Amino acid sequence: MIDRNQKNDRSVLVWDLPVRLFHWLLVTAFAMAWLSYEDNRYLDVHTFAGYTFLGLLIFRLVWGVFGTHYARFREFSYGPGDAIAYIKGLFGDDMRRYVGHNPAGAWAIFALIAMGLVLTVSGLFVLGGEERHGPLAGIVGFRQSVPFRETHEFVAYTLLLLVFVHVCGVLVESFFHRENLVGSMFRGTKSVATATLGVRPHRLVGATIIAVVAAYVIATFGGYLTATKEKPYLPFQGPHLVMNDPWTEACSECHLAFHPSLLPLRSWQQILKQQADHFGDDLALDEKTVNELLAYAQKNSADLEQTEPAWRMNSNIPSSETPLRITDVSYWKRKHEEVDAEVWKRNEIKNRANCGACHFDAKQGTFEDADMRIPGENAFDGIEWLKAILGGKDK
Amino acid sequence: MKLRFLAVILMGCMTTLAGLAQASVVDTLQQEYKTAGAGPFSAAKGEKMWVEKHKDAESGKEFSCQTCHTDDLKKSGKHEKTGKVIDPLAPSVNKERLTDIKFVNKWFLRNCKQVLGRECTPQEKGDFLEYLKGQ
Known part of the structure; x- marks a missing residue:
């Protein structure tokens, strides 16, 4: 926490590369999943987005414990009182600036991660139950998958609402503090007081994330490149039904x-x-x-x-x-x-x-x-x- | 060189065999029709029936053999309802044609019912075969 009257004269790295990649890849996967859910033809795109989303969340959980200073959950675990005080402060004079997540933002982050986990896990149940694919194929019955589908849809809308709240929060804070928070999520840097230390960029971890996602893209969609009209690419292989x-x-x-x-x-x-x-x-x-x-x-x-x-x-x-x-x-x-x-x-x-x-x-x-x-x-x-x-x- | 020679011989043998099979199937069937009192068979009559149009009692549409088999027997046709591709009927381009008695009988039954609305007489079938075998 910094006094807002303190002079901000130094640019330091707050969001390391893995955090930024996580954020924007998560945004991309979420958008992909929304764009592909309606047309059955794009189920491969939808499941790709879902697995990517889940993978990113798991990485974030690990990074929340072992990552750099501002990425750690401990760093932004605020009580509900802090969040309310922060929001009240926005309308009053007591406007505080936080280098990392502010208390209200922190609550949104935890809610986004929790909802994201419910969303992807319920998605796996639907995939296993309705489509007979994924790790739960054959374990969940067709009829059993119905409540999971309902959960999946409901949580998807809840998450969309949370994203809206999150984006609004970012805009509000950017406006009140006259700083470009969106830009910070790209560059990773923020202008802070001289005393604040920056974090390590962790480029190697970032490069690994990019490599894994790229490999997954090729493994999922590479087939379309070699497909011909005579031999189309089948993203899903159904069960071998008995022929006669x-x-x-x-x-x-x-x-x-x-x-x-x-x-x-x-x-x-x-x-x-x-x-x-x-x-x-x-x-x-x-x-x-x-x-x-x-x-x-x-x-x-x-x-x-x-x-x-x-x-x-x-x-x-x-x-x-x-x-x-x-x-x-x-x-x-x-x-x-x-x-x-x-x-x-x-x-x-x-x-x-x-x-x-x-x-x-x-x-x-x-x-x-x-x-x-x-x-x-x-x-x-x-x-x-x-x-x-x-x-x-x-x- | 040796391989190519072998291939030529094998292909020649197979063509001959297919030809023999075709000849024997047509002969056997026509012999059968003759026993039933039909004959002699004429390719010209077969061709005339082949192009002749028949009105379907239910739909009022006109059908002939050419509706599905097209006016060129050497080309692929199409099932009138389902659109399924029908291989060429002319034995000169499709060696498998007229080589399987069961197959010929089955399709005579189906197609005569479809186009004429009844089964064909032995005389008609003999004429059809006489026409088709020369294509």
């Missing part, structure tokens, strides 16, 4: 061999029962084949909820109904309602049964969130641009 040669052969004669996990058993039974009039066609399957197909459907139908789409489809179909088309199920309709009529007419798609036009893993039946792309939409223009630059350098 007679099924694949019989079904793929006229269309994609839709995996049995996309409809309940009663639907497949009905479809095979009326095989002589299969949407206008006579399948003419012999009895032996029909029995083989039924046996396979029984062990892999949506009722068994082996995958997220299986669970969604199955829980969305009332038990009194027996849909014969996947596209008749309301879950399917809801998931595709944003796809414009014009998109369906595109040459690469043409038909609602042509799942593989957009879903790279349609044949495997896994329908992973991020493993899709609408043909003709320049979702990866940035990647094309990067490829062109990298390719140009080679020549």
